[in-house]
Amino acid sequence: MTLAYDEPAMADLDEVDRALIDALVADGRASYAALARRIGMSQAAIKARVLRLLDSGAIHILGRIDPRALGYGEFAYCLIDAEGPVEPVAGRLAEMEEAAFVLILAGTRGLFVEFRARDAEHLDAAIEAARADPQVRGIDASSLVAYVKQDWSHSPAGDHRLGARRRTVDATDIRLLKHLAADGRATFAELAEVAGMSHAATRERVLALMAAGVVTVQTIVSPGVLGVKGYAGLMIEVDGPAGPVAEEIAAVADLTLVAIVLGRFDVIAEASYRDEAHLAELLDRVRSVEGVRQVEAFVYLVEVKESMTAGLS
Template sequence: MDVDQTDSALIAELRKDGRATFEALAGRVGLSRTAARARIQRLLDLGAIRIVGMVHPSVYGLHALGHVSLEISGPAMPIAEKIAAMEDAPFVSVVSGRFGVIAELRSPSMDTFASALDSLRALDGVRNVETGIYTAIVKDTHFPPGRLRPVELDAVDRHLLAALQLDGRAAFSDLAEKVRLSPGAVRARVLRLIDHGVVHVIGLVDTTVLGFTQACGFAVWVARPVDETVASIAQLAQVEYLASAVGRADIIGTLVGATRADVVSALDRLRQIPGVRKLETWSHLTLVKEKYDRSPLEPFPLH
């Protein structure tokens, strides 16, 4: 798939804000509005990018999130595929290093999270499971940025969220028809949902489209306040995912690069960050599952 520098720049902007106007996008990459719109439509038609609303896990009732690392004996793929079949596991990867499989769990409560861990331990070939419970997700294109602010969701809100999950760039006028409100009222509601961290409209893209073919996971143990160190790590451009945690490690993340040299360089910079006491890494060999955009919400009936 041919993606030039201008396409990559548009994709980068849409990954930050999937609802940015064509005028704004055109200005940021040096195109006319018409040219920007045509390029974005081409990227959508080719499947290079999908623009969707990523809803905060708590809206689904998911409050316990964490990272699991599995030491295994025997083939890794059959174990990874069994984990991928679990609804609570949105991310599963076969990796190199001490662990054979890495996964993420998102469960309604710590009790259900613990039950999911028991299911993992019971799988044939799993020798040990190490867990890191997330205390904050700091950097993730699949997760609304910032902290979720308290907000009551009514039937209209849920209809809007369901529509945005399917089409993050749906026009306010089209959304208004679905919920029988004025476009102005719908605009106010959508902006409120975004502002409160309930939904984040982004462009989802396969990083290989951008030339990022190397993915490396890492765990960090720190010798100073975690918030200080994690903030510094988040500044590294190659860091795609970053979370603070308790349990297996203090910080868990993923960085990507176009070449192995890019990854090595990023890891060298990470090691030099003040507070980094210990670093463990693994290479992602086969991505078995990455599905954070869950099925659209079932809206309450509109009255």
């Protein structure tokens, strides 16, 4: 997610811009011709608007790579207590290949880190390496069981769940995935040059990667455009089976992620909020879900690292 707020606001966009954003959230690789038909403008005008939205930072269109397709099948969400200033610790943890996300938090917990690993042994080794940091006093780790909701677009139209089917990726796939991770709207002609293949063969391969869930092209709408002030993480304890409770929690609007985990907590969630009153309302709505016993919340302050391409090197 993006934590900076010097971004375009929704007030800076007109109705055509907003309609374009909705269309691109639905399909980040929609052609200019398809967008022109949907909006009712010329292709040239639509292309100019899309490029302006991208250049201004109002939207980002990129390929999200499912790490499981690259051999990363174990995930852990960790709240970390650190002694002294947390920024140096965050910097050191961000250097770890297994650390996909590193966030500095407000509250009693100084840091949040998501680790990704090839197997349980690799994951344990990564967490132990983090524990060995001289400033780390403790780590509360929760292992991922299943995602219930993942809304990468941070938009009501963009509920996307992680779900790659089994597929072996080769060196050509890796080249294509690297390019799509940087530019989700790269043309098939550009991708064919990267892959060293014909246009038709490249198109077939990219569509197969997308159909298998290995890569999902997503339009990320900036927080400023959505009127989002910030993000908060929720660590939730429940009574009884976690699955039904997690499904109910996922129905709460403005939660961008809900997952079932193992550890001291049973469910984790991420919320986007407009202001403190909105965050308080969201927390109460989650607390009111039947089966929720306790919610521990923490506000994201600084995103030190976000890496969605582990394994592509």
